[in-house]
Amino acid sequence: MDVMELAKRRGFFWPSFEIYGGAGGFYDYGPLGTLLKWNIIETWRKIFVIEEGFYEIDTPTVNPEEIFIASGHVDHFVEQMVRCKSCGEAYRVEDMLEELRMSVESLTSEETEEKLRNLKCPNCGGDFGKTEEFNTMFRTSIGPAGGKTGYLRPETAQGMFISFRRLSKIARGKLPFGIAQIGRAYRNEISPRQGVIRLREFNMAEVEIFFDPEENSTHPKFKEVENEKIRILPAENQEERKKGEEVEVTLREASERYFLNEFFSYYIWLTKRFLLEIGIPEKALRFRQQLDEERAHYSADTWDAEVKTERFGWVEVAGHAYRTDYDLKRHMEFSGEDLSVFVAFESPREVEKLKVYPRMERLRKKMKGQALGKLIEITKKENEKILRELNEKGELEFDGVRLTREDFEVKKEKERVTGKKVIPHVIEPSYGIDRPIYCILELNYLEEGERIYLRLPPKIAPIKCGVFPLVSKDGLPEVAKEVDSLLRKRGIYTYYDESGSIGRRYARMDEVGTPYCVTVDYQTLEDGTATLRYRDTKEQIRLRIEEIPSFILREMGVLC
RNA sequence: GCGGCCGUAGUCUAGUCUGGCCUAGGACACUGGCCUUCCAAGCCAGUGACCCGGGUUCAAAUCCCGGCGGCCGCACCA
Numbered sequence: 001m002d003v004m005e006l007a008k009r010r011g012f013f014w015p016s017f018e019i020y021g022g023a024g025g026f027y028d029y030g031p032l033g034t035l036l037k038w039n040i041i042e043t044w045r046k047i048f049v050i051e052e053g054f055y056e057i058d059t060p061t062v063n064p065e066e067i068f069i070a071s072g073h074v075d076h077f078v079e080q081m082v083r084c085k086s087c088g089e090a091y092r093v094e095d096m097l098e099e100l101r102m103s104v105e106s107l108t109s110e111e112t113e114e115k116l117r118n119l120k121c122p123n124c125g126g127d128f129g130k131t132e133e134f135n136t137m138f139r140t141s142i143g144p145a146g147g148k149t150g151y152l153r154p155e156t157a158q159g160m161f162i163s164f165r166r167l168s169k170i171a172r173g174k175l176p177f178g179i180a181q182i183g184r185a186y187r188n189e190i191s192p193r194q195g196v197i198r199l200r201e202f203n204m205a206e207v208e209i210f211f212d213p214e215e216n217s218t219h220p221k222f223k224e225v226e227n228e229k230i231r232i233l234p235a236e237n238q239e240e241r242k243k244g245e246e247v248e249v250t251l252r253e254a255s256e257r258y259f260l261n262e263f264f265s266y267y268i269w270l271t272k273r274f275l276l277e278i279g280i281p282e283k284a285l286r287f288r289q290q291l292d293e294e295r296a297h298y299s300a301d302t303w304d305a306e307v308k309t310e311r312f313g314w315v316e317v318a319g320h321a322y323r324t325d326y327d328l329k330r331h332m333e334f335s336g337e338d339l340s341v342f343v344a345f346e347s348p349r350e351v352e353k354l355k356v357y358p359r360m361e362r363l364r365k366k367m368k369g370q371a372l373g374k375l376i377e378i379t380k381k382e383n384e385k386i387l388r389e390l391n392e393k394g395e396l397e398f399d400g401v402r403l404t405r406e407d408f409e410v411k412k413e414k415e416r417v418t419g420k421k422v423i424p425h426v427i428e429p430s431y432g433i434d435r436p437i438y439c440i441l442e443l444n445y446l447e448e449g450e451r452i453y454l455r456l457p458p459k460i461a462p463i464k465c466g467v468f469p470l471v472s473k474d475g476l477p478e479v480a481k482e483v484d485s486l487l488r489k490r491g492i493y494t495y496y497d498e499s500g501s502i503g504r505r506y507a508r509m510d511e512v513g514t515p516y517c518v519t520v521d522y523q524t525l526e527d528g529t530a531t532l533r534y535r536d537t538k539e540q541i542r543l544r545i546e547e548i549p550s551f552i553l554r555e556m557g558v559l560c
Numbered sequence: 561g562c563g564g565c566c567g568u569a570g571u572c573u574a575g576u577c578u579g580g581c582c583u584a585g586g587a588c589a590c591u592g593g594c595c596u597u598c599c600a601a602g603c604c605a606g607u608g609a610c611c612c613g614g615g616u617u618c619a620a621a622u623c624c625c626g627g628c629g630g631c632c633g634c635a636c637c638a
Contacts, residue, residue, distance in 0.1 A: 009571055009589080021612060021628040076638055136636090154638075190561060190636050198637075296638045450600065471596055499591090503599030510599090522597060531598075538599065 003445040004195060004311075006452070010512050012036065012441065013196060016325040016484035025192030027434070034514055035462035035493065036437060037203070040278050041182055043460060044205050044431065044478075047274055053276045054178035055167060058502040060157025061184055062140060065149040070334035071158050073151075073326060077137050078296040136188045138200075152186035157428060161327040164339050165405045175424055176211035176263075182433075197312055199389050203433035208323075209267070210424035212343055214455055215263035225269045232303075233288040238253050246286055249379045258289070260301060260322050260427070267429045271277055271318050271447040274431070275361060279457045280317075287320075298326045307439045317435045323426040332423070344419035351417050356387045357409045366407070371399040402476030444513070454513030458556040465494045465552060472498040478521040483530060483545055487518075490549035510535055516552055 008014045011030030015022045054534070068074045072308070138152040153159070159166070160179040169179040182205040192198045216294045231246050231256060238244035249257070254267040268287060275285055289524055290302040298321070305318035324395045328339045358379055363372055373446055379386055389396045444455045458464065467484040469476035477498050484496045495514065497505045502519065509517055517533045524530050531540045532548065543551055553559040 005571060015629080018611095018629095022630090067624070073638070136638095187637080192637090193631080195630095294637095298638080468598095470598065475598090476597095501596070501599080501601065503601080506598080507600045507602090519598065533598080540598075 003442045006511065007033070007441060015195075025198065026274065027188055027196050027199060032462040033437065036456075036460060037433060039460040039462070040404065040433060040436065040440075041205065043277050043517065044182070044274060045180075047270060047277075048178075048180050048205075048207055052270070053296070054209075055170065056180045056182070057160065057167070058181065058183065059156070059163065061151050061153050061186070062142065063158065064142060064154050064333065065151060067158055068137065068151050068154075070330045071161070072297050072330065072540075073137060073154055076190060079156065093305050104343065136190065138186045138188050147390050154187050155185050156181040156183045156204055156206045157208060157327070157430070160206070161331055164328060164331070168341055172286050173343075174342060175422065176209055176216045178207050178209040180205070180207045182206075193279070194312055196438045197315060201433055204431060205433060206428060207267075209427045209429075210341075211263060211427070212341075212422045213425045214422075215343070217263060219262045219266040222251070222255075222262040222266050222455040224405060225266065226250065226255075228269060228272075230254060230268060230272060231286040232258060233286055235289040235291050238288075238291060245250075259303070264303075264320065264322065264427055267427060268303065268305075268320060271320065271429055271431070275305060275307070275317065275436065277457065278436060278460050279444055279455075280307055281443055284439075284443055286314075288314075290319075298323050300324050306408065307436070307443070307523065309439055309442050311442060315435055315439060316432075317439060318429065318431045319521075321428045321430065325423040325425050327426065338474040340421040340423045342419050343422050345417070348416050348418045351415050353413055353415050354387060355411050356383055356390065357411065359407055359409050362407050363403075366403070367401050371401070374399065375477070451507065451510065453510035453535060456513035456515070458515040459558070461513045461515050462493070463495045463509065463514040464492045464513060464556065465514065466505065466514050467494050467496045468502060468505050468519045469498050469518065469523040470502055470519055474522070475525065476520050476522075479524055480518075483518055483520060483548065484547070487549050487552070490550055490553065492549060506533065506538075516555070518548060 008011070010032060012033035013027050014027035014031050016028045017023050045056070048054050065074070068077075068218065121203070137154050140150050142148040142150040160181055170178075183203070184201055185204050186201050189198060189200055192200055227250050229248055229250055231248050233244055233246045237247070241397055251265045251269055254268070255262050259265050259268065271287075272285065276282060284307050286306050286308075288301050290299075290304060295302050301322040303320045304316045305320075306314040307317050309315050311369065331337070332339045356379065358372075358375060367375070378398075386408075387398065390405050390408060391460050392493055395402055397403070440456065440460070441454065446455055454461075465487055467480055467487065469480040480498070481496065484494050487494045495509065497508065499505075506517055513535070515535045517535075519531045521531065523542075529542045529544050529548075530548065531542055532551070533540045550559060
């Protein structure tokens with residue numbers, strides 16, 4: 001028996017499109033898997049949206065092409081492809097060049113084509129044409145034939161950057177603030193394998209925290225957690241990927257020695273909390289710093305949360321990227337919109353500043369009216385730039401006229417500055433949903449002789465409570481059904497079962513991680529009590545029926 | 561994408577090499593009934609499979625070709 005088999009058989013998840021032969025990289029969630037997924041998402045929302053107060057949004061999965069040109073995905077998500085001129089067969093350039101022991105990255109496109117001219121099509125011996133770029137994002141078109149090119153998003157993050165201006169207004173211009181998004185993303189993987197670990201369509205939950213790198217390096221809640229410990233594997237300890245010596249440090253130490261700042265540490269801590277709450281055992285968790293060559297194009301530093309699994313080894317379940325101001329800057333550049341935030345100082349500051357003014361009496365002789373008008377305008381707008389140029393070169397050219405320092409007057413002025421414009425930097429904690437689901441199942445899967453059970457935290461278990469009549473006669477089923485509906489009315493997901501022996505019914509519930517079972521027996525008919533059995537210990541206690549719903553909610557930690 | 565191995569009910573598997581005795585066998589699970597006073601008990605009955613397509617043959621789960629999918633290694637994994 002293994003957990004994948006259990007997942008399929010009991011309806012957690014299975015490969016999609018089975019009756020048509022399937023397609024790699026797609027999985028269905030079954031009834032139990034769907035419940036489990038929502039419970040995980042709810043746990044996540046409780047931490048990030050409710051406790052931390054990050055604003056949750058929901059943006060489209062299909063995006064126009066410009067967005068991914070600006071974000072860098074169109075350039076960085078490509079593979080080169082080449083077609084044979086006579087038979088039309090397509091090949092990956094990388095595979096072709098491998099025979100020459102060359103890598104594409106080290107060559108320009110002209111050089112690549114030059115090399116390919118010496119090779120022949122393995123299929124028909126024909127010549128190769130020009131290289132084409134093959135992007136592994138899912139491409140689609142928006143609107144009817146000839147419409148706009150679009151892509152399915154490879155991360156939910158872009159939606160949060162695109163709407164930054166609006167979101168910043170809603171956050172009333174304050175920094176730092178965080179945006180959260182839960183949703184699907186798509187990557188047309190070359191060869192997805194490893195079941196639910198590597199999907200072409202997957203679920204993720206991401207947060208973008210926007211902050212002012214000059215002001216917000218400390219986090220108000222950091223003090224509460226600074227002595228908590230985490231296990232980390234910094235880049236300096238990795239002679240190669242996935243291997244190396246882990247160190248146990250406090251968040252304070254990590255913050256001083258390894259991480260960008262307290263801010264970053266705090267979010268690493270939240271990740272640990274989240275993963276422990278959904279049932280990842282602490283001993284199977286570590287934070288690993290990505291090596292330079294692994295990092296995404298937008299990241300200056302990335303630490304992954306990794307979970308050690310039996311089947312797949314260390315699995316990355318969350319990443320924490322320091323995206324700097326890369327995304328906002330790029331979107332500013334490509335959209336022409338100002339995505340900076342005005343940060344007011346606590347009190348206005350007096351600043352002495354050098355300002356440059358055109359000397360009108362001299363300039364009137366040098367240039368015509370219209371050009372002079374333009375110069376005045378530009379001097380107002382780009383005062384600093386002109387001053388710098390004059391200082392560095394001693395002159396500047398404007399509208400074909402050479403202007404020297406003598407044409408300008410430089411004055412020292414006091415200026416009242418009330419704040420500054422900041423392009424926020426971004427820390428991105430990004431979580432997979434599908435991968436943790438697998439990890440939770442595998443790491444909580446226990447076999448004790450004949451008995452198989454999933455030791456899921458009650459809060460995330462799909463079914464909370466089994467409800468059984470001890471035997472299916474003498475009016476017991478009727479009472480048990482009443483108990484069942486009592487629980488459901490309180491929002492507790494139950495499973496009513498009266499078939500087979502009582503032991504078999506407990507076993508069925510154990511197998512899918514149901515933490516509690518309530519059994520109605522003959523004593524129930526006399527005094528209105530029923531037994532409540534715990535999954536992990538198999539112990540039973542007796543409770544009055546009407547107390548059961550609140551009791552279970554308290555046990556789950558939902559009620560206090 | 562490359563190379564190796566593989567694909568039989570819900571699950572695990574027998575059968576494949578050596579084509580016919582396969583109307584495809586078993587175990588567990590599941591459904592219905594009987595029984596059953598707390599941990600997969602028992603009895604009876606039942607549902608349910610040769611990945612898809614083509615070929616060879618009198619005859620294909622079995623041999624051949626193609627596709628799809630899976631596992632392992634390489635590559636890829638923003």
